[in-house]
Amino acid sequence: METDGLFSLASPEAPTAGPAAAGTAGFGSPSGDAPLPVRMRPVSLDELVGQKHLLAPGAPLRQLVTGASPMSVILWGPPGTGKTTIAHLVANATDRKFVAMSALTAGVKDVRAVIDTARRERRYGGPPTVLFIDEVHRFSKTQQDSLLAAVEDRTVTLLAATTENPYFSVISPLLSRCVLLTLQALDEQDVRELIRRAIADERGLGGAVTLSAEAEDHVVRLASGDVRKALTALEAAAGSALAQDVTEIDLATAEKAVDVAAVRYDRDGDAHYDVISAFIKSMRGSDPDAALHYLARMLVAGEDPRFIARRIVIFASEDVGMADPQALLVASAAAQAVQNVGLPEAGLNLAQAVVHLATAPKSNSVTTALGEAMADVRAGRGGPVPPHLRDAHYPGSRGLGHGRGYRYPHDDPRGVVRQQYAPGDLTGVDYYRPTDHGAERLVAERVPRLRRIVRGLGPAPRTDGDESSSARVSRTVTASMGTPDRAAGGARAADESQSSADSEPVEAAVVGESPATDGGGGPDGAVADASGGVGEPHGAGASAETGAESDYDSGASAGEETR
Numbered sequence: 001m002e003t004d005g006l007f008s009l010a011s012p013e014a015p016t017a018g019p020a021a022a023g024t025a026g027f028g029s030p031s032g033d034a035p036l037p038v039r040m041r042p043v044s045l046d047e048l049v050g051q052k053h054l055l056a057p058g059a060p061l062r063q064l065v066t067g068a069s070p071m072s073v074i075l076w077g078p079p080g081t082g083k084t085t086i087a088h089l090v091a092n093a094t095d096r097k098f099v100a101m102s103a104l105t106a107g108v109k110d111v112r113a114v115i116d117t118a119r120r121e122r123r124y125g126g127p128p129t130v131l132f133i134d135e136v137h138r139f140s141k142t143q144q145d146s147l148l149a150a151v152e153d154r155t156v157t158l159l160a161a162t163t164e165n166p167y168f169s170v171i172s173p174l175l176s177r178c179v180l181l182t183l184q185a186l187d188e189q190d191v192r193e194l195i196r197r198a199i200a201d202e203r204g205l206g207g208a209v210t211l212s213a214e215a216e217d218h219v220v221r222l223a224s225g226d227v228r229k230a231l232t233a234l235e236a237a238a239g240s241a242l243a244q245d246v247t248e249i250d251l252a253t254a255e256k257a258v259d260v261a262a263v264r265y266d267r268d269g270d271a272h273y274d275v276i277s278a279f280i281k282s283m284r285g286s287d288p289d290a291a292l293h294y295l296a297r298m299l300v301a302g303e304d305p306r307f308i309a310r311r312i313v314i315f316a317s318e319d320v321g322m323a324d325p326q327a328l329l330v331a332s333a334a335a336q337a338v339q340n341v342g343l344p345e346a347g348l349n350l351a352q353a354v355v356h357l358a359t360a361p362k363s364n365s366v367t368t369a370l371g372e373a374m375a376d377v378r379a380g381r382g383g384p385v386p387p388h389l390r391d392a393h394y395p396g397s398r399g400l401g402h403g404r405g406y407r408y409p410h411d412d413p414r415g416v417v418r419q420q421y422a423p424g425d426l427t428g429v430d431y432y433r434p435t436d437h438g439a440e441r442l443v444a445e446r447v448p449r450l451r452r453i454v455r456g457l458g459p460a461p462r463t464d465g466d467e468s469s470s471a472r473v474s475r476t477v478t479a480s481m482g483t484p485d486r487a488a489g490g491a492r493a494a495d496e497s498q499s500s501a502d503s504e505p506v507e508a509a510v511v512g513e514s515p516a517t518d519g520g521g522g523p524d525g526a527v528a529d530a531s532g533g534v535g536e537p538h539g540a541g542a543s544a545e546t547g548a549e550s551d552y553d554s555g556a557s558a559g560e561e562t563r
Helices: 018-026 060-066 083-093 108-123 142-145 148-152 171-177 188-200 211-223 227-243 251-257 272-285 288-300 305-323 326-340 346-359 365-378 439-456 469-480
Strands: 073-076 097-102 128-135 157-160 179-182
Touching: 060 083, 060 179, 073 083, 083 097, 083 128, 083 142, 083 365, 097 108, 108 142, 108 148, 108 157, 142 171, 148 157, 148 171, 148 188, 171 272, 188 211, 188 227, 211 227, 211 251, 227 251, 272 288, 272 305, 272 346, 288 305, 288 346, 305 326, 305 346, 326 346
Parallel strands: 073 157, 073 179, 097 128, 128 157
Antiparallel strands: none
16 A cells, blocks of 8 residues: 555655656667757757747746746647757756656556656655656547646646647646647748758768758758758758768759658648638639649648548538539539549549639528528527428328418419418518529529519519619510510419319419519410529419329328328
């Protein structure tokens, strides 16, 4: 049983402090054959390049390194920005005991062992313990939970490093107990300075080679702000040059040493969300070139093409919508091609869909309409389904009044009848508000006319002064067809158009509307189809057999029960 040292005759082993303790997990002095990035690690804050926003006097990073304040810190930044270097500076700067572990290999048992040892040593007046955890985002929730108490009472000072957004990858209780320091990718000038230092410094190449301006530009470009990658590329190029008995690294040598730039993209990390966000916003902003760049970036990084295809399909309805109804078909076809063809060829299908969506007219009217409708439903609006719209196929439904008074639109020559469809408390509510972008322009003219007929409001007065440009264009298109748009208004329906055989008489005429009003019925009885073209006549005298509506939910014919 743990006695907490109450009856111990000897004091616990004196802890090893300072640089000697830093040997944990390779935190000692680098060997001569260590990689160039390791040999060139700064040994003091004065050698640290970049992160100027964290190096001001009294800044948290300086306090952390000097031990002036025993705060726990989470270092967040992309690879090669100095997170591990800062850990080395902390390990070598003070007399604190330094313990390092990687979340890739350590578990809860290892963490608790370090905390227990730190607690015992603290009780006997030993030095404070700094616990460095690399890749802390790879710790599970349970593993992160095991740190909470020790961090809160400062049994250990936590120094954690992560390349992923800690707001997503680190639990909130641990995040609230630490100071978050965000490291930025180094700019080109900082990378150049470190490359030149590595060439001249005895810890690095010691002047054994020189670097041409073109080669330096190439290495800096490949690094993309990652110092570790820059120094690794420099070491490879130097080795290639020395193997050829030359002392200058020219562009050709540098290109042969490292010929592919690293794509800054992590399928499971923060960059994943940043790139897909930029991809969607580029399409929304009608910039096909930027959208293709982000598409290529995801494909080269190995992103799942099905994920990209899903986002494209969603975008087709969310941001293009009725302005180009074909966009959804193009996006769905690209998604199907990904399933059937696969990469790399399916990249062409995705690119075609991206160009189509980026250059298409945009409308979010469908998105807005659905959002408002769902908000009303969640708010409790809606009420019961009107009786004449209820299912009338099962025995006894007629006795309940289901389907009584329902009017079958196809029995009207216009294909539209006056009838209540929405629940009582939503009658007259407009969710869908079409724009005048692309193909939605004609829909914007048709929808108000449909609503007037369905709601029995009659024709709206029109004056040239308040007629919108979209309405004038649509009216001109309709007039040029030579046939009134019966689908959006026209002759009044005859009483015989009532479809429910056992229903009570329902007023058939549209209030305030005559056969010659608002596109009244022409002698040919033609109607306009959804695209604005002229379709075949509906035929007001259609029989129940030819005009029957199939009830797909129940399998029964509407001509038998519903009508």
